[in-house]
Amino acid sequence: MTTGLDAELMERGRRLFAGDWKFIWASPSIKTLPPMAGVEIAFAGRSNVGKSSLINALTGRNALARTSNTPGRTQELIFFEGPKNANVRLVDMPGYGFASAPKARIASWTSLIHQFLLGRASLARVYVLIDSRHGIKDTDQDILTTLDRSAVSYQIVLTKADEVKAGGMAERIEATRALLVKHPAAFPDVLATSSRTGAGMPELRAAMALLIGERQR
Ligand code: GTP
Numbered sequence: 001m002t003t004g005l006d007a008e009l010m011e012r013g014r015r016l017f018a019g020d021w022k023f024i025w026a027s028p029s030i031k032t033l034p035p036m037a038g039v040e041i042a043f044a045g046r047s048n049v050g051k052s053s054l055i056n057a058l059t060g061r062n063a064l065a066r067t068s069n070t071p072g073r074t075q076e077l078i079f080f081e082g083p084k085n086a087n088v089r090l091v092d093m094p095g096y097g098f099a100s101a102p103k104a105r106i107a108s109w110t111s112l113i114h115q116f117l118l119g120r121a122s123l124a125r126v127y128v129l130i131d132s133r134h135g136i137k138d139t140d141q142d143i144l145t146t147l148d149r150s151a152v153s154y155q156i157v158l159t160k161a162d163e164v165k166a167g168g169m170a171e172r173i174e175a176t177r178a179l180l181v182k183h184p185a186a187f188p189d190v191l192a193t194s195s196r197t198g199a200g201m202p203e204l205r206a207a208m209a210l211l212i213g214e215r216q217r
């Protein structure tokens, strides 16, 4: 059942993402980041897991973030800014665990991701995206370990839920929660989403509206 508070948060989330979102900055390295400002929320995950698609689904924009069938589409830290009064930014990140790129490039992306996650005071939350079909892999564990060391709150978001049968989804959520016991800094709850069907978007928007409200108090 949805309580009054949940309904109010869902509405705040809906309004936040119905506003105007735009691209503001792309950074290929840690030295060229935009000045810190507002509440930043980043999306991390293996290549092709659906990070850029999730940003598009959240904002209701087809092509705000660039997506692709081929892993390795997003190659920089990409910053999007929300409505002016909201003072919030979304950060699309390059994927990790992409085996077919040149080794030096993988190393530089991986280092960029870890440095950003550890050293950004304005970063308020990281959503770590996991493909519902595959679950948490070793490269995901490395990111979770980095996040355990940072002061950033983080939560697992399962993506592409439309690709898994309903029963399989419940099992995947349980298995993912069980693995999170080793990461006490993570939110114990796991969100199931599909950018294709829009499942889980109202809940994710509400979670961000709550975070932003807390930060601005
Ligand atoms: P990189 O930038 O390369 O790290 O990838 P990414 O994580 O940003 O993934 P992206 O959003 O580009 O999506 C990768 C592929 O997954 C695309 O072909 C999308 O259409 C597909 N995809 C994304 N979200 C969903 C979803 O919810 N369901 C299904 N079935 N496919 C999805």
Ligand code: MG
Pocket (backbone or CB within 6 Å): 051, 052, 053, 066, 067, 073, 074, 092, 093
């Ligand atoms: Mg991408």
